[in-house]
Amino acid sequence: MLALATPPAAMAPSASSGPDTAPSSPPGTPFVQLDGVGLSYGGPQGLKALNNTNMAIEKGRFIAVVGPSGCGKSSLMKLVTGLQPPTQGSVSVNGAKVNGPLKIVGMAFQNPSLLPWRPLLSNVMLPLEIVQPHRSRLRANKAEYLAKARALLETVGLQEFETKFPWMLSGGMQQRANLCRSLIHDPDLLMLDEPFGALDAFTREELWGVLQEVWMERRFTCILVTHDLREAAYLADTIYVMSARPGTIIARHEVDLPRPRTVDTTFEPRFVDLVHTIRSEIAQVRNEAKKAAKAGATKAGTTEQKAS
Numbered sequence: 001m002l003a004l005a006t007p008p009a010a011m012a013p014s015a016s017s018g019p020d021t022a023p024s025s026p027p028g029t030p031f032v033q034l035d036g037v038g039l040s041y042g043g044p045q046g047l048k049a050l051n052n053t054n055m056a057i058e059k060g061r062f063i064a065v066v067g068p069s070g071c072g073k074s075s076l077m078k079l080v081t082g083l084q085p086p087t088q089g090s091v092s093v094n095g096a097k098v099n100g101p102l103k104i105v106g107m108a109f110q111n112p113s114l115l116p117w118r119p120l121l122s123n124v125m126l127p128l129e130i131v132q133p134h135r136s137r138l139r140a141n142k143a144e145y146l147a148k149a150r151a152l153l154e155t156v157g158l159q160e161f162e163t164k165f166p167w168m169l170s171g172g173m174q175q176r177a178n179l180c181r182s183l184i185h186d187p188d189l190l191m192l193d194e195p196f197g198a199l200d201a202f203t204r205e206e207l208w209g210v211l212q213e214v215w216m217e218r219r220f221t222c223i224l225v226t227h228d229l230r231e232a233a234y235l236a237d238t239i240y241v242m243s244a245r246p247g248t249i250i251a252r253h254e255v256d257l258p259r260p261r262t263v264d265t266t267f268e269p270r271f272v273d274l275v276h277t278i279r280s281e282i283a284q285v286r287n288e289a290k291k292a293a294k295a296g297a298t299k300a301g302t303t304e305q306k307a308s
């Protein structure tokens, strides 16, 4: 999972500088585009996390990114949200090159990180205190924003819990509230990094349904990073599969299963076949990476022996 040195409580919109609303992309231009993107931590000689990564995501699509552990999925999220600049290539969102943290993004991570001293409604409202233009409008339009927050809480079935504190609620309820918080400022782009990873299987499946419902209603562009291939196939229109580190896209699958999908969908042969195919692709890249690491270790050992 992501270990981000991100803005307050890795939850909501990134709030700092950067384009407020990027210019609208011309028709036919992808909403999110990665061209030959590479990322090395610690400079060019440092750890290479991503290599020649290309993606073109249309507006309103639900994308999932899967791949072996450590392949650079979270790094990809950081690049798209502008929290991390690429060391190679370019990232564009809504027709503008990403040069800093974007404001049109909502984010939710595995740990909901709701503020424990704030009741649920106030937690959901938090991004409005940070992100413009809502920040300037909030005081004068409080009733409108409260109605919006309550409507979101109702969508996820938390309308009766708005006065409760996060620590009074289950993990699933907290993650529902987290989803509301990431959507309160109507982001055009929602980035989800393993949002349901810490939940039990039943709650997770329940929240797939909740997220799908919210997305079908609002149709924001969504990028979901997950280890759970069933989650990817249930939620996404398109699944990108990444290689082992340095990560690059090795496969792309269109999920043409009708919506709304349900838990029953996950037992359909087409669904099972898709998950199986992706699982094999990831198993293969993991095996290749293990072999390469072993060969590297052997070579290093031989060189060391020769030197001594």
Ligand SMILES: Nc1ncnc2c1ncn2[C@@H]1O[C@H](COP(=O)(O)OP(=O)(O)OP(=O)(O)O)[C@@H](O)[C@H]1O
Pocket (backbone or CB within 6 Å): 001, 002, 003, 041, 042, 047, 048, 049, 068, 069, 070, 071, 072, 073, 074, 075, 076, 245
């Ligand atoms: N800030 C950082 N500095 C140095 N290396 C980093 C940093 N962030 C991530 N890495 C390394 O970059 C690689 C990719 O990390 P990243 O978190 O993007 O992978 P991931 O696919 O999201 O991992 P996981 O599946 O385990 O959540 C890993 O080897 C990781 O250790």
